[in-house]
Amino acid sequence: MSLRGLYAITDTPLLAGGKLLPYAEAALIGGARLLQYRDKSADTVRRFDEAQALAELCQRHGATLIINDDLELAARLGVGLHLGQTDGSLAAARARLGADAVIGGTCHAQLELAERAVAEGASYIAFGRFFNSNTKPGAPAATVELLDQARTRFAQPIVAIGGVTLETAPGLIARGASMVAVIHALFAADSALEVQDRARAFAALFD
Numbered sequence: 001m002s003l004r005g006l007y008a009i010t011d012t013p014l015l016a017g018g019k020l021l022p023y024a025e026a027a028l029i030g031g032a033r034l035l036q037y038r039d040k041s042a043d044t045v046r047r048f049d050e051a052q053a054l055a056e057l058c059q060r061h062g063a064t065l066i067i068n069d070d071l072e073l074a075a076r077l078g079v080g081l082h083l084g085q086t087d088g089s090l091a092a093a094r095a096r097l098g099a100d101a102v103i104g105g106t107c108h109a110q111l112e113l114a115e116r117a118v119a120e121g122a123s124y125i126a127f128g129r130f131f132n133s134n135t136k137p138g139a140p141a142a143t144v145e146l147l148d149q150a151r152t153r154f155a156q157p158i159v160a161i162g163g164v165t166l167e168t169a170p171g172l173i174a175r176g177a178s179m180v181a182v183i184h185a186l187f188a189a190d191s192a193l194e195v196q197d198r199a200r201a202f203a204a205l206f207d
């Protein structure tokens with residue numbers, strides 16, 4: 001599987017009121033290759049139901065579902081996982097989910113964190129935030145020069161996250177980002193059709 005293209009990430013508050021599934025499907029129709037279920041709540045029943053529905057959508061559209069933070073949920077569904085620096089061991093996740101699972105790690109703006117993530121079996125390394133982020137304004141800042149260094153040092157696909165828009169994405173892709181991970185600029189939309197159009201425009205940046 002090629003880890004390249006648009007990486008859509010859901011946001012529960014942004015997609016409240018019945019938008020989660022139609023907006024996620026619109027992103028997939030538009031060409032998102034990875035879809036991350038990012039729900040920071042402790043509502044395990046809702047989280048399972050929503051993640052299962054997203055897994056079905058991803059299967060239908062030939063995309064890969066990634067669960068944020070929650071190894072158990074990823075293992076129950078047999079899907080991928082993204083872990084931050086305080087979310088548990090990538091090596092343990094690799095051992096539990098198997099060699100084929102897509103597992104990503106947050107590396108902020110530090111190549112040393114990426115070294116460790118790769119050594120522990122990460123499928124991709126994520127750097128950010130590159131720009132002001134509506135969703136996570138307090139995330140540590142990264143510069144595009146970091147992408148130059150990461151590209152020469154690592155063979156693994158590089159994900160760029162944080163304030164990525166249709167205007168900022170081309171510069172990240174030109175500097176070596178294999179995927180751009182997007183929440184607000186994709187899903188803060190008035191309709192599913194608008195999400196689909198935006199996803200298509202992001203996906204076209206990789207042609």
Ligand SMILES: Cc1ncc(COP(=O)(O)OP(=O)(O)O)c(N)n1
Nearest residue numbers: 068082083084085106126159161181
């Ligand atoms: C693709 C991608 N990159 C980075 C993150 C951030 O992960 P983390 O630092 O664990 O923060 P939360 O998203 O859990 O708040 C991510 N989720 N996805």
Ligand SMILES: Cc1nc(C(=O)O)sc1CCOP(=O)(O)O
Nearest residue numbers: 128129133135139162163183184
């Ligand atoms: C979840 C997350 N992690 C980040 C990091 O830098 O690690 S930035 C971020 C939020 C991304 O959302 P938006 O596209 O709305 O900026």
Ligand SMILES: [Mg+2]
Nearest residue numbers: 069083084087
């Ligand atoms: Mg996390």
